[in-house]
Each structure stands twice: as structure tokens, then as C-alpha cells.
Amino acid sequence: MxxxxxxxxxxxxxxxxxxxxxxxxxxxxxxxxxLKRYTPRNLAVKATGSTYGNFFRVTTYGESHGGGVGCVIDGCPPRVPISEADMQIDLDRRRPGQSRITTPRKETDTCKIYSGVADGLTTGSPIHVNVPNTDQRGHDYKEMSVAYRPSHADATYDMKYGARSVQGGGRSSARETIGRVAAGALAKKILKLKCGTEILAYVSQVHKVILPEDLVDPETLTLEQVESNIVRCPDPEYAEKMIAAIDAVRVKGDSVGGVVTCIARNVPRGLGSPVFDKLEAELAKVMMSLPATKGFEFGSGFTGTFLTGSEHNDEFYTDKSGRIRTRTNRSGGIQGGISNGEVINFRVAFKPTSTISKKQNTVNRDKEEIELIARGRHDPCVVPRAVPMVEAMVALVLVDQLLAQYAQCELFPINPSLQEPL
Structure with a gap:
């Protein structure tokens, strides 16, 4: 009314x-x-929430058991070298069926660029990337067409829309992130070519197995270290413990959660803005938009609450090259919502996969209390495959902020005594 x-x-x-x-x-x-519903005449509504970015805009589409998934990228600068092979590297890190601790669904996730790229260079027009679905098994979801999986989006999708795609969870499936990872690969390349920015994520916790922070040096961490094992933990000893923790629940039809830590090196100073669009706020938003995320901790995070101001403050100094630096990095590379040139670091918590093959109590669409044993192929722990998803979303935020910085602060000559050229 x-x-x-x-x-x-x-x-x-x-x-x-x-x-x-x-x-x-x-x-x-x-x-x-x-007593009747009114029809708005002049009310603009953003209905779907499938697009991210102001300058580098990415729209994802597709569902888990539909014909395919992908993205459309609008606002990409022209003349950026990119190929399907560039995108495929990160898509292969994300794809299912890559090891015994991931879902056994077999998809090659082979991408195809349909527009926006000519002779290996972006043209400045919208870029369309598609990945076909080839290993759907819709019959696995017969029970879930009427029964709601505990802690899954089944119930809330029905509550909001009154209809949903049952097979594979539709848009709530992690297959939606394929479009993000493909777009993120392009964003990574722009950042690397223009600024030398490197983005690396890794698994720092699986269930009760926690990697000590001092075992990873954010200044020297490499992709090879992260990719040296199937769980994507850069420390071999803790990687084996994490794999064992996943195996222990996998054979029981259960699941566990974990934490992905991410760093971004060589991020230009000045990215972000005050108040509502702070850089860490944008990072928090995109991280919490990923499937199964339950927490975001930036810089010192909650442990910073145990320190005094004199203990927590990052003191400034001038290095040998004359650049202003900080001796510590409890701010996580961002102060006042704006990057300060130090390493950006944060952590993302992922819950245990909600679809499990253990018997659970739930209700159906008729509001009857029933028992459900979910079938299908699902990850016993999402964090190993979440690593490239986290990296992609960081890249999308940073490239969007880089273009915003050019638009607002690079139109006229910079103040060389305070600013660094991009």
C-alpha cells in the first residue's frame, strides 16, 4: 500500500x-x-545489484546450471594488451574439480572473449566474456526444489522474489564469480602495467588450523609459494594440516570454513576518498559480496582494540629516497580512507559450506518441518578456491579507484611537493 x-x-x-x-x-x-497499489511514475530503482564499479564497470550474469556464466566490462581503457589466455590463468585457479578437497564437478571453465578486444588490445568498447556450463546435474537438486537448505539462500530468495532457480542455487552459486575472476584478471593486468601493483591472497586458516602471521612476509610472498599446494597456504607444514582438516570432514559429508588473507603491494598513494567511499569501505563491500563470506578484518583489525594509541600509531619517517613511509603498518596501507603507499592487507572469513550430505532439520515451501539430506557436488571447504575470487575483487576496486583518481586529481598539474604522479 x-x-x-x-x-x-x-x-x-x-x-x-x-x-x-x-x-x-x-x-x-x-x-x-x-486499497490499491500505486505505480511510481518517476522513481528510479536499482533492482538487481549485478554491477560493480563507477568507472570500470563489471556486470556479471548467468546461473550455476544455466547455459553459461560471464561478464560485461564497460569503461576499460583502450590499448590494454589482454587475451583469453590471460584470463584463463585465474579461471583455472578458481575452477571446480581441481583436487580432492574441492567439489568434484568437472568444468574446464574455458573463457571466450566476444567483443571489446581486437588484435590483442582492448578497444575501449564493452568487453563480453562468456564461460559455458558443461557438467550440470539438475536431478541432484530434486529435494531442494521444495526444501530449504539450512543457512543457504534458498529461503531468502523465495521470500524476496517468490521464485528461484533451484538447480545449483542459481545466482547464489559461486559459479557467478567466474565473471568477477575474468574481469579481475584484466584489472590486475592494468594495475601491473601502470603501477606495478601486485595482488596476492592465500589461505591463512582452515577450521582450527591457523597459520601464524610471522611465517609469511608480505614484502616477499610469491604466487609460486601460494600455488605450491592444493589448499593455497604458503607454508608447507601448515598446508598439510589444513588439508588434513578438510579431509576429516569431507569423508563425513560435512564442511568447514576458514580465512583468506590478502595483500596488495605497490598500490599508488591517493586512491580512495573520505567519508562514505573510503577505500577500506569499498574493499569490505566487495569482499562481503562474495559467496559464504561472514567477516572482514582490515589492518590490525580487532586485535588493535587491545592496544593503546601510542602502541597502535604508525610513525612516519623519510626513507633514503626521500619518500614518506611508516615504520609499522597497523593501518593496513590505508589512512583516512586513502591509500598511503604501504602494503594493503586484510582478512576475509568464510563460513562452512551450507550444502552438506549430513541429515539436517529444515522446512519446505509448505512450512512443514522435514529432514533433508542434500545431494549434489559441493566444496567441503570454499577457501582454497576463494583465493582468486578475493584477488579479483581487490583488483576491481583498485582499478576503479585508479580511474577515479585520474578523473578528479590528475586533470591539472599535481603538487610535486606532496603528490606522486600515477
Missing amino acids: ALSISSSSTATKSLGFVQASDFQKLSSPTVLVS
Whole structure:
């Protein structure tokens, strides 16, 4: 129903609603309630939330058991060298069926660029990337067509839309992230070519196995270290412990969660903005948009609450080249919502996979209490495959902020005593 604070039809029209009849007066003579729904005339609504970015805009599409998934990238600068092979590297890191601790679904996730690239260079027009689905098994989801998986999006999708794609969870499936990873590969390349920026994520926790922070040097960490084992933990000893923890629940039809830590090196100073669009706020938003995420911790995070100001502050100094640096990095490379040139670091918590093959209590669409044993092929732990997803989303944030910095602060000559050229 729609409310009007005036009894006159003129006032009702001024709110932008179509005139409707059948008003019923309430106790106040100035309040009218329509018994019919109004149709907004001038109300713009962002309905789907499938697009991220202001300058480098990425829209993902597709569902887990549909014909395919992918993305459209709009706003990419022209003349950036990119190929399907460049994108395939990260898509292979994300794809299912890559080891015994991931879902056994077999997909090659082979990408195809349909527009926006000519002779190996971006043209400045929208870039369309598609990945076909080839190993769907819709019959695995028969029970879930009416029963709601505990802690899954099944129930809330029905509550919001009144309809949903049952097979594979539709848009709530992690296959939606294929478009993000493909776009992220392009964003990574732009950042690397323009700024020398490197983005690396790794698994720092699986269930109760926690990698000590001092075992990883954010200044020297390499992709080869991360990719040296199937769980994507850069320390071999802790990697084996994490794999064992996943195996222990996998054979029981259960699941566990974990934490992905991410660093970004050589990030230009000045990216981000104050107040509502702080750089760490943008990072938090995109991380929490990934499937199964439950927490985001930046810089010193919650441990910083145990320190005093004198213990927590990152003191400034001037290095041998004359650049202003910080002796510590509890700020995580961002101060006041703006990057300061130090290594950006944060952690993302992922919950245990909600679809498990153990018996659980739930309800169906008829509100009857039932028992559910979910079938299908699902990850016993999402964090090994979440690593390239996290990297991709960081890249999308940073490249969007890089273009924003050019638009706002590089139009006129910079102040060389305070600013560094991009």
C-alpha cells in the first residue's frame, strides 16, 4: 500500500504516483491509505545489484546450471594488451574439480572473449566474456526444489522474489564469480602495467588450523609459494594440516570454513576518498559480496582494540629516497580512507559450506518441518578456491579507484611537493 499525507488528489499526484480510487480514511482526516497499489511514475530503482564499479564497470550474469556464466566490462581503457589466455590463468585457479578437497564437478571453465578486444588490445568498447556450463546435474537438486537448505539462500530468495532457480542455487552459486575472476584478471593486468601493483591472497586458516602471521612476509610472498599446494597456504607444514582438516570432514559429508588473507603491494598513494567511499569501505563491500563470506578484518583489525594509541600509531619517517613511509603498518596501507603507499592487507572469513550430505532439520515451501539430506557436488571447504575470487575483487576496486583518481586529481598539474604522479 502507499501512504499520502494529504487528502487532496493534487498532493497525491505530486508524489509521482498514478491516481487511484478507493481511498479509505483512517482516524486522522489528513491520512489516506489506498486499497490499491500505486505505480511510481518517476522513481528510479536499482533492482538487481549485478554491477560493480563507477568507472570500470563489471556486470556479471548467468546461473550455476544455466547455459553459461560471464561478464560485461564497460569503461576499460583502450590499448590494454589482454587475451583469453590471460584470463584463463585465474579461471583455472578458481575452477571446480581441481583436487580432492574441492567439489568434484568437472568444468574446464574455458573463457571466450566476444567483443571489446581486437588484435590483442582492448578497444575501449564493452568487453563480453562468456564461460559455458558443461557438467550440470539438475536431478541432484530434486529435494531442494521444495526444501530449504539450512543457512543457504534458498529461503531468502523465495521470500524476496517468490521464485528461484533451484538447480545449483542459481545466482547464489559461486559459479557467478567466474565473471568477477575474468574481469579481475584484466584489472590486475592494468594495475601491473601502470603501477606495478601486485595482488596476492592465500589461505591463512582452515577450521582450527591457523597459520601464524610471522611465517609469511608480505614484502616477499610469491604466487609460486601460494600455488605450491592444493589448499593455497604458503607454508608447507601448515598446508598439510589444513588439508588434513578438510579431509576429516569431507569423508563425513560435512564442511568447514576458514580465512583468506590478502595483500596488495605497490598500490599508488591517493586512491580512495573520505567519508562514505573510503577505500577500506569499498574493499569490505566487495569482499562481503562474495559467496559464504561472514567477516572482514582490515589492518590490525580487532586485535588493535587491545592496544593503546601510542602502541597502535604508525610513525612516519623519510626513507633514503626521500619518500614518506611508516615504520609499522597497523593501518593496513590505508589512512583516512586513502591509500598511503604501504602494503594493503586484510582478512576475509568464510563460513562452512551450507550444502552438506549430513541429515539436517529444515522446512519446505509448505512450512512443514522435514529432514533433508542434500545431494549434489559441493566444496567441503570454499577457501582454497576463494583465493582468486578475493584477488579479483581487490583488483576491481583498485582499478576503479585508479580511474577515479585520474578523473578528479590528475586533470591539472599535481603538487610535486606532496603528490606522486600515477
